[in-house]
Amino acid sequence: VLPVAVDAMGGDDAPGVVLEGVRRAVAAGIGIVLVGLPDVVARVTDLGPGGEAIAASEVIGMSDDPAAGVRRKKDSSLVRAAEAVRDGRACAMVSAGNTGAAMAASLLRMGRIRGVNRPAIATAIPRPDSLAFTTLLDCGANAEVQPEWLVQFAQMGTVFARRRLGVAEPTVGLMSIGEESSKGSGLVKETHDLLSVAPAVRFVGNVEGRDVLKATADVIVTDGFTGNVILKTLEGGVRIAVDAVLDAAGLSRATAADSLGALLHRIEPSTHGGSMLLGVDGVSIISHGSSDATAIESAIRIAVEMVDAEIVAELRAAITTE
Amino acid sequence: VLPVAVDAMGGDDAPGVVLEGVRRAVAAGIGIVLVGLPDVVARVTDLGPGGEAIAASEVIGMSDDPAAGVRRKKDSSLVRAAEAVRDGRACAMVSAGNTGAAMAASLLRMGRIRGVNRPAIATAIPRPDSLAFTTLLDCGANAEVQPEWLVQFAQMGTVFARRRLGVAEPTVGLMSIGEESSKGSGLVKETHDLLSVAPAVRFVGNVEGRDVLKATADVIVTDGFTGNVILKTLEGGVRIAVDAVLDAAGLSRATAADSLGALLHRIEPSTHGGSMLLGVDGVSIISHGSSDATAIESAIRIAVEMVDAEIVAELRAAITTE
Numbered sequence: 001v002l003p004v005a006v007d008a009m010g011g012d013d014a015p016g017v018v019l020e021g022v023r024r025a026v027a028a029g030i031g032i033v034l035v036g037l038p039d040v041v042a043r044v045t046d047l048g049p050g051g052e053a054i055a056a057s058e059v060i061g062m063s064d065d066p067a068a069g070v071r072r073k074k075d076s077s078l079v080r081a082a083e084a085v086r087d088g089r090a091c092a093m094v095s096a097g098n099t100g101a102a103m104a105a106s107l108l109r110m111g112r113i114r115g116v117n118r119p120a121i122a123t124a125i126p127r128p129d130s131l132a133f134t135t136l137l138d139c140g141a142n143a144e145v146q147p148e149w150l151v152q153f154a155q156m157g158t159v160f161a162r163r164r165l166g167v168a169e170p171t172v173g174l175m176s177i178g179e180e181s182s183k184g185s186g187l188v189k190e191t192h193d194l195l196s197v198a199p200a201v202r203f204v205g206n207v208e209g210r211d212v213l214k215a216t217a218d219v220i221v222t223d224g225f226t227g228n229v230i231l232k233t234l235e236g237g238v239r240i241a242v243d244a245v246l247d248a249a250g251l252s253r254a255t256a257a258d259s260l261g262a263l264l265h266r267i268e269p270s271t272h273g274g275s276m277l278l279g280v281d282g283v284s285i286i287s288h289g290s291s292d293a294t295a296i297e298s299a300i301r302i303a304v305e306m307v308d309a310e311i312v313a314e315l316r317a318a319i320t321t322e
Numbered sequence: 323v324l325p326v327a328v329d330a331m332g333g334d335d336a337p338g339v340v341l342e343g344v345r346r347a348v349a350a351g352i353g354i355v356l357v358g359l360p361d362v363v364a365r366v367t368d369l370g371p372g373g374e375a376i377a378a379s380e381v382i383g384m385s386d387d388p389a390a391g392v393r394r395k396k397d398s399s400l401v402r403a404a405e406a407v408r409d410g411r412a413c414a415m416v417s418a419g420n421t422g423a424a425m426a427a428s429l430l431r432m433g434r435i436r437g438v439n440r441p442a443i444a445t446a447i448p449r450p451d452s453l454a455f456t457t458l459l460d461c462g463a464n465a466e467v468q469p470e471w472l473v474q475f476a477q478m479g480t481v482f483a484r485r486r487l488g489v490a491e492p493t494v495g496l497m498s499i500g501e502e503s504s505k506g507s508g509l510v511k512e513t514h515d516l517l518s519v520a521p522a523v524r525f526v527g528n529v530e531g532r533d534v535l536k537a538t539a540d541v542i543v544t545d546g547f548t549g550n551v552i553l554k555t556l557e558g559g560v561r562i563a564v565d566a567v568l569d570a571a572g573l574s575r576a577t578a579a580d581s582l583g584a585l586l587h588r589i590e591p592s593t594h595g596g597s598m599l600l601g602v603d604g605v606s607i608i609s610h611g612s613s614d615a616t617a618i619e620s621a622i623r624i625a626v627e628m629v630d631a632e633i634v635a636e637l638r639a640a641i642t643t644e
Contacts, residue, residue, distance in 0.1 A: 065504065128566035140499055143507040177462055177550040182387065185465040185547050209551040210558025225507050226551055228499040229531040229544075233552050234559045236532025241560040241589060242567050244450035248582040251571060260570040267563060 001031070003050045004303045005081040005090035006296075008036030009059045010097020012289045015040045018096065021296025026051070030300055033090040035081040052089070056080045062289065066100025070108060078102055082109035085282045092283035092303035096274070096291040102284065103141055103277055110282035113312065115321040117149045118142050119279030120224070121286060122160045123231060127213050128238075128267050134212055135161045135170070135219045139275055140228035147190040150174070150221050154201045155318045156278040157219035163309040164276070164302070165218075173207035173217030175226060181206060187223070195221075200318050235269050242267075273298035276306065278315060283307055323353070325372045326625045327403040327412035328618075330358030331381045332419020334611045337362045340418065343618025348373070352622055355412040357403040374411070378402045384611065388422025392430060400424055404431035407604045414605035414625035418596070418613040424606065425463055425599055432604035435634065437643040439471045440464050441601030442546070443608060444482045445553060449535050450560075450589050456534055457483045457492070457541045461597055462550035469512040472496070472543050476523045477640045478600040479541035485631040486598070486624070487540075495529035495539030497548060503528060509545070517543075522640050557591050564589075595620035598628065600637060605629050 006022055008015045015036060022032050022044055031048040034041045041053040058076040060069040070079055078097055082105040084090040095102045099121070107119055120138035127134060137157050142149065154172045161170035174192055176184035181192045184206065195203040207216050212230060222230070242264070246252065253264055265271055271294055274287030283306045287299045328344055330337045337358060344354050344366055353370040356363045363375040380398040382391040392401055400419055404427040406412040417424045421443070429441055442460035449456060459479050464471065476494045483492035496514055498506035503514045506528065517525040529538050534552060544552070564586070568575065575586055587593055593616055596609030605628045609621045 063502070128563045129569075143499060143505075143510075175551060177465060177547055177554075180385070183465075188465075188547075208558075209554030209556070212555055213559050213562045222551075225499055225510075226548055229497060229548055229552060230555050232499075232531030233534055233555050234531070236530075237535050237556045237560055238563040240535045241450045242563055244585055244589075245564050245567055245582065246571075247451075248585045249568075249571065249573060249579065257571065260567065263566055263570045267566075 002088070002091035003031030003033045003048065004300050005033040005035055005084040005093040006300065007077045007081045007093070007095035007097055008034055008040050009077040010095040010102070011287065011291050013292070014096065017291060017293045018296050019044055020293035021300065024293065024297040025300040030304055032300070033084050035077045035084065037077070054080050054084060060098050060101045062098050064098060064101060066098060066104045069098065069101045070104040078105045079109065082106050086110050091307045092285065094285045094287060094296070094299045094303055096287035096289055096296065099140060099286055102286050106277050106280045106282065106284040110280045110284065113279055113281050113316050113319065115319045116279040117152055118145070119277050120153045120156065121275045122157055122278050123275040124165055124272070125212060125231070125234065126266050127215070128263065130215070132215065133165050134217070135165065136212065136227055136230060137221060137278065138224035138227045139231050140224045141277065142224040144225070145187070145223040147187060147194050150191045150223070151194050151198045151201070152319055153221045154195055154198060154203070154219065155320065156315055157221060158201060159311065159314045159318050160276065160278060161218045163311045163314060164306065167218045169202055170218035171202045171204045172219045172221060173204050173211065175220055175222035176206035177208065179206050179208065199320055238267060271295050273302040281312060283312065324411070324413035325353030325355045325370065325374070326622050327355040327357055327406040327415040328622065329399045329403045329415070329417035329419055330356055330362050331399040332417040332424070333609065333613050335614070336418065339613060339615045340618050341366055342615035343622065346615065346619040347622040352626060354622070355406050357399045357406065359399070376402050376406060382420050382423045384420050386420060386423060388420060388426045391420065391423045392426040400427045401431065404428050408432050413629045414607065416607045416609060416618070416621045416625055418609035418611055418618065421462060421608055424608050428599050428602045428604065428606040432602045432606065435601055435603050435638050435641065437641045438601040439474055440467070441599050442475045442478065443597045444479055444600050445597040446487055446594070447534060447553070447556065448588050449537070450585065452537070454537065455487050456539070457487065458534065458549055458552060459541070459543060459600065460546040460549045461553050462546045463599065464546040466547070467509070467545040469509060469516050472513045472545070473516050473520045473523070474601070474641055475543045476517055476520060476525070476541065477642065478637055479543060480523060481633065481636045481640050482598065482600060483540045485633045485636060486628065489540045491524055492540035493524045493526045494541045494543060495526050495533065497542055497544035498528035499530065501528050501530065521642055560589060593617050595624040603634060605634065
């Protein structure tokens with residue numbers, strides 16, 4: 001089993017929380033290829049089975065232009081991490097850094113799965129009233145899309161929901177502004193027709209914003225602009241509303257009861273493992289910028305699980321082309 | 323002062339809650355033109371100063387196609403309510419019915435303000451951690467838009483925030499998937515450039531989904547597809563998350579403390595007056611389908627306020643054309 005490549009430099013609280021997450025993963029028996037500035041990677045001495053440190057001289061920052069950053073900073077931690085996967089030194093990569101750059105580095109260094117028009121970012125969103133998740137994609141890889149791409153997102157999202165979340169036969173909904181197939185943009189109407197006859201997709205029709213946290217569909221597909229807006233609207237909105245309710249009820253996050261604390265932890269995006277870039281020829285986990293050590297450790301575990309589940313081979317098999 | 327036209331047939335709980343809302347408005351001294359099926363409008367005997375009942379023989383249902391419904395059902399309550407405004411029998415209209423049909427009826431019967439490319443639906447979204455609101459538009463009138471339309475939405479939203487919400491100098495943000503002007507769709511990039519030089523708009527740049535419930539911008543403009551998805555995502559997400567938190571904390575909505583109850587009421591969309599269709603030549607309030615009697619009464623009051631504030635004249639003055 002190959003180790004997991006981890007970008008030590010990515011994230012709002014990097015490298016501190018990343019190194020702590022790595023230490024925990026190593027303690028759990030996972031090997032790590034730790035990529036980052038020399039003095040940073042030197043701070044973790046035990047990198048587990050097959051683990052190694054790779055020194056990189058550059059860092060792509062959160063505000064760097066993704067494409068330009070990857071093109072210019074060839075010795076950056078993100079690019080070197082993606083190369084470790086390409087070169088067979090690691091089985092997967094994890095980064096909490098610049099999302100666009102993590103995507104570009106994965107795409108340019110690992111390449112696309114044959115037949116995939118565009119990779120998409122899939123995010124498992126926790127439903128507050130159950131232990132289930134809704135898979136939303138694309139969460140930001142492609143601001144503009146074509147109907148055929150959305151069909152592939154549906155096929156890839158189905159594989160993700162099955163392998164990552166254990167949903168046996170995932171249903172797929174198409175984000176729109178009304179349940180009727182006659183509503184929505186031209187893109188939605190065309191996509192609706194294609195999804196209705198798409199192979200390997202259990203399409204349940206159009207869904208609306210209020211369905212994201214419900215069990216209406218296991219997978220919801222949309223363009224990367226809408227998906228990213230949904231994700232950030234929920235992150236911000238749920239947090240602000242929950243804080244206001246706790247405040248008005250005289251409760252605090254810190255002193256919350258066990259059951260409440262578990263819920264608050266569950267619906268907090270920074271504690272999750274992160275999103276997965278589907279469609280590239282390798283496992284690439286894109287963690288939330290505000291990830292804590294738990295989230296990093298979780299992302300590393302998920303990367304291993306996805307490799308074990310042979311998700312890339314499953315994705316390859318699920319993709320249909322025109 | 324002219325009475326307000328109210329569609330007695332519109333809404334999930336119509337006509338019951340609508341008639342109750344009308345009774346309360348009349349008790350507060352507001353005249354009502356009540357439009358609906360004959361046996362329904364006959365159920366309210368006192369319609370206040372200048373009030374009258376208008377019998378309509380048809381109803382446009384929630385699932386009717388908006389344009390076709392307005393075209394075919396010329397004697398529907400929605401169409402007759404819009405005509406009451408056009409004909410000078412009412413100063414404004416209120417409906418909690420089919421949003422698309424309310425929009426189409428308003429547009430076709432009242433006409434557009436000269437120079438307005440497309441009307442837009444503006445919604446005042448309560449921020450849970452303050453008593454302020456964020457104005458979001460377009461919330462669903464136009465699934466697809468052009469950059470010039472979004473500039474007009476910014477100008478109209480500014481007037482709405484000033485007149486409806488009392489914000490002296492409203493700031494305007496453009497919904498995108500990153501704060502940098504280089505991010506987002508082609509539409510967003512073009513619109514960003516136009517807004518940067520638009521007259522009568524205090525543009526603060528791009529905003530993200532997480533900013534909707536924050537004080538980042540008083541007005542947020544976006545296309546009607548994204549706006550509708552945001553609104554419904556928040557409605558559904560906040561409710562589900564808040565319910566889960568209350569449940570985990572052993573609290574119920576019914577027995578919540580005063581401060582908590584006030585907050586829950588404040589952030590509940592069905593208790594609000596509703597959205598306003600900006601850009602038509604008259605005041606048209608589109609209430610939430612799940613409105614209760616309080617929301618209907620509130621919508622009627624807001625309609626009167628908007629007429630008193632001469633918002634249509636203000637909108638006319640604010641619109642610039644190419």
